[in-house]
Amino acid sequence: xxxxxIFSFINKETGGLHxxxxxxxxxxxxxxxxxxxxxxxxxxxxxxxxxxxxxxAAFRIPDLILIFAGSxxxxxxxxxxLTNKIEEGDAAAKSFVDSIFSFFLVSIIVICTxxxxxxxxxxxxxxxGLAVGASFDNLILLTRIFLLSPIFLGISNLFSxxxxxxxxxxxxxxxxxxxxxxxxIGITLFYPSFGIKGLAFGVVLGALLHMLxxxxxxxxxxxxxxxxISIDWGIIKRVALSSIPRSFTISITSIVILFLLGFASTLxxxxxxxxxLAFNLQSVPLSIVGVSYSLAAFPMLASLxxxxxxxxxxxxxxxxxxxxxxxxxxxxxxxxxxRAQIVRTVLGSGEFSWSATRLTAATxxxxxxxxxxxxxxxxxxxxxxxxxxxxxxxxxxxxxGSITILLAFFFLAFPASNAYLKYFLEALLKVGGxxxxxxxxxxxxxxxxxxxxxxxxHRSFSKDFGRFSGDFWxxxxxxxxxxxxxxxxxxxxxxxxxxxxxIQTVFGIFAQxxxxxxxxxxxxxxxxxxLGNKEVYDVIDVIRRKFRKPDIxxxxxxxx
Numbered sequence: 001x002x003x004x005x006i007f008s009f010i011n012k013e014t015g016g017l018h019x020x021x022x023x024x025x026x027x028x029x030x031x032x033x034x035x036x037x038x039x040x041x042x043x044x045x046x047x048x049x050x051x052x053x054x055x056x057a058a059f060r061i062p063d064l065i066l067i068f069a070g071s072x073x074x075x076x077x078x079x080x081x082l083t084n085k086i087e088e089g090d091a092a093a094k095s096f097v098d099s100i101f102s103f104f105l106v107s108i109i110v111i112c113t114x115x116x117x118x119x120x121x122x123x124x125x126x127x128x129g130l131a132v133g134a135s136f137d138n139l140i141l142l143t144r145i146f147l148l149s150p151i152f153l154g155i156s157n158l159f160s161x162x163x164x165x166x167x168x169x170x171x172x173x174x175x176x177x178x179x180x181x182x183x184x185i186g187i188t189l190f191y192p193s194f195g196i197k198g199l200a201f202g203v204v205l206g207a208l209l210h211m212l213x214x215x216x217x218x219x220x221x222x223x224x225x226x227x228x229i230s231i232d233w234g235i236i237k238r239v240a241l242s243s244i245p246r247s248f249t250i251s252i253t254s255i256v257i258l259f260l261l262g263f264a265s266t267l268x269x270x271x272x273x274x275x276x277l278a279f280n281l282q283s284v285p286l287s288i289v290g291v292s293y294s295l296a297a298f299p300m301l302a303s304l305x306x307x308x309x310x311x312x313x314x315x316x317x318x319x320x321x322x323x324x325x326x327x328x329x330x331x332x333x334x335x336x337x338x339r340a341q342i343v344r345t346v347l348g349s350g351e352f353s354w355s356a357t358r359l360t361a362a363t364x365x366x367x368x369x370x371x372x373x374x375x376x377x378x379x380x381x382x383x384x385x386x387x388x389x390x391x392x393x394x395x396x397x398x399x400x401g402s403i404t405i406l407l408a409f410f411f412l413a414f415p416a417s418n419a420y421l422k423y424f425l426e427a428l429l430k431v432g433g434x435x436x437x438x439x440x441x442x443x444x445x446x447x448x449x450x451x452x453x454x455x456x457x458h459r460s461f462s463k464d465f466g467r468f469s470g471d472f473w474x475x476x477x478x479x480x481x482x483x484x485x486x487x488x489x490x491x492x493x494x495x496x497x498x499x500x501x502x503i504q505t506v507f508g509i510f511a512q513x514x515x516x517x518x519x520x521x522x523x524x525x526x527x528x529x530x531l532g533n534k535e536v537y538d539v540i541d542v543i544r545r546k547f548r549k550p551d552i553x554x555x556x557x558x559x560x
Contacts, residue, residue: 028173032284034180036346039280041187047351048270048277048360050135055199056276057127057265058142060258061119065111066150067251082165083303094223099232100239101158101225108154112147119143126258129265138196145200149207156211158225159218171217175210182206245390249381252397256449259405260442263412268436274356275442277347278363285335286371289327301386310465317383317461318468321376322475326535328372329479330524333487334517335368337494341513345506355434362429366443370450377450380457389464396456404449411441471534478533482524490520 046052085096115122119140124131130139156175163172186202194201218224257279264271304313335342339361348357384393411418418441425440426432462468493516500515501508528536 026173028176028287031173031176031180032287034177034184035280035284038180038183038187039277040346040349041184043273043277043347043352044350045187045191046273047353048273048356049351050269051196052273052276053130053265053270054135054139054142054196056272057123057130057261058139058146058200059203060126060254060261061115061122061143062146062150063254064251064258065108065115065147066153067254082161083306086165090222095232096235097158097162097223097225098228099235101155102228102231103236104154104158105151105227108151112150116144116147126262127265128262129267141197142200145197146203148204152204152207152211155225156207156214159211159214162221162223163214163217171214175213178209178213179206182209245394249390249394249397252401256401256404256446260408260446263408264439264442267412267438270356271436271439274360274363274436274439278343278360278367278443281342281346281360281364282335282367282371285328285331285368286374289324289331289371289375301383305386305388313386314465317379317465318472320379321468322472323535324375324379325372325472325476326479326533328375329483330486330521332368332371333483334490334520335371336365337487337490337520338513338517339365339368341494341509341516345510345513349506355436358431358434359436359439362425362431362437362440363443365429366425366440366447370447373447373450373454377454377457380454380461383461383465392460393457396453396460399456400449400453403452404445407445407448408442411445412438475533475535478528478531481531482527482533485527486520486524489523490516493519 042052042055046055082093082096085093120136123136123139123143127139130136160172160175182205183202185205186199190198190201192198215224261272261275264275301313301316304310304316340358343357343361343364347360348354381393384390411421415422415438422437422440423432425444426434426437429440431437431440494512497512497515501511503509503512525536
């Protein structure tokens with residue numbers, strides 16, 4: 001009976017854009033907290049050195065395989081097509097799922113087998129700075145073990161598409177949490193027993209758990225896939241034609257990161273680790289805000305487009321964009337001002353040195369500038385995918401990604417020409433005299449490319465579907481003003497609380513950042529209320545109704 005109640009709870013349908021977004025955001029927060037625990041354990045245990053460089057580099061090929069081969073089971077492909085099939089009937093939906101599953105499973109196993117064989121050659125080309133000695137042997141070993149992950153995660157993506165069509169956002173949001181749990185088990189339990197292989201075993205365990213947690217919901221809908229020989233090649237052709245442009249678009253960021261990490265492998269030891277740790281930290285607000293709203297909006301946008309309800313379609317996109325900007329800009333300034341406190345609290349202990357902490361904080365500050373742009377890009381991409389248009393996002397992604405890579409190459413290849421820029425970044429981010437500041441060029445190139453991509457997508461979307469209303473720009477201005485005040489208040493509060501806490505301890509630096517951030521948030525909320533910001537009143541109303549109706553976990557807002 002208890003197990004049945006638990007299943008009913010996690011399998012409950014989540015309706016409404018904001019309720020779905022808040023469910024995703026809530027569980028994304030839990031996932032990111034576990035991610036922080038994961039990164040702290042890695043930084044504490046290994047520091048910014050060879051082991052973490054190898055660990056993060058080993059992810060790159062499996063990640064690309066998941067994007068390319070896994071594109072056929074990506075949410076952007078599965079959700080709109082499966083929605084149509086369900087309307088045709090249960091038999092059509094089951095045939096669709098079985099065909100996709102069978103084709104994907106055979107394809108991914110063949111691809112991973114080939115990469116297992118040729119991994120040494122490929123890795124030597126991608127990471128020339130790591131292609132020596134025992135480090136290279138460990139890189140090959142981890143990469144080969146990690147190749148199991150795309151298989152499990154690809155199947156899990158198919159399951160995710162199914163549960164999203166039925167708006168089972170709760171169970172979908174649980175799967176990434178289990179993924180991090182597996183990695184943490186690898187660090188704490190497997191590594192002491194198996195050495196560096198234990199880290200890889202933990203990643204594979206996390207991928208397996210990511211898949212397993214969604215099986216009950218898929219089975220309950222009668223869509224648990226069956227491996228079949230007789231595949232409906234018409235379905236495969238349709239999915240492939242739709243997924244290939246999407247896979248290239250989605251893979252652009254991973255390809256760009258791959259190039260940047262290849263450049264990083266030629267720099268100081270630990271550069272790859274610092275780059276990834278800072279990137280993971282900037283992914284916290286990105287996942288909570290941008291990913292949550294874009295994922296929550298996608299199945300609704302696909303459904304609205306299929307029904308040709310374009311006015312509602314555009315309205316949903318604008319509402320999501322307003323809330324992304326509303327949340328992103330103040331969070332952005334908090335991360336910039338509190339970057340040192342965040343990094344010192346999360347990573348600055350054990351084997352993670354003070355110079356690595358300062359470099360990670362500086363790298364985070366440059367990454368975080370582009371978070372709101374990344375969030376809006378995710379929304380625009382899924383908006384275009386909901387309409388079936390994959391060409392424009394691909395073109396814009398290729399342009400911005402190419403410029404990012406060229407910028408990074410220029411920054412690193414011509415140090416004399418960029419000496420003043422490097423000095424400016426060191427002075428601005430207070431890392432003068434720290435060895436390895438060349439790394440700052442990598443997030444700078446990434447952020448510039450991201451903003452370019454946003455500009456191209458926004459202009460194209462406005463041309464194709466119409467411009468956003470004045471309410472969007474009003475919210476954007478209010479959020480921008482608030483972000484400035486929040487940043488200024490938080491910065492001044494750091495000086496005040498510096499006298500109250502011992503910032504030589506982890507607790508002291510955490511408390512200083514926490515109370516300074518709270519002061520900034522309080523002043524920011526007061527300013528939004530004075531400005532008559534509608535979104536802050538919506539949030540207050542959500543909180544009020546939550547306490548008034550405790551049986552409702554995440555109430556839906558009536559309107560924005």
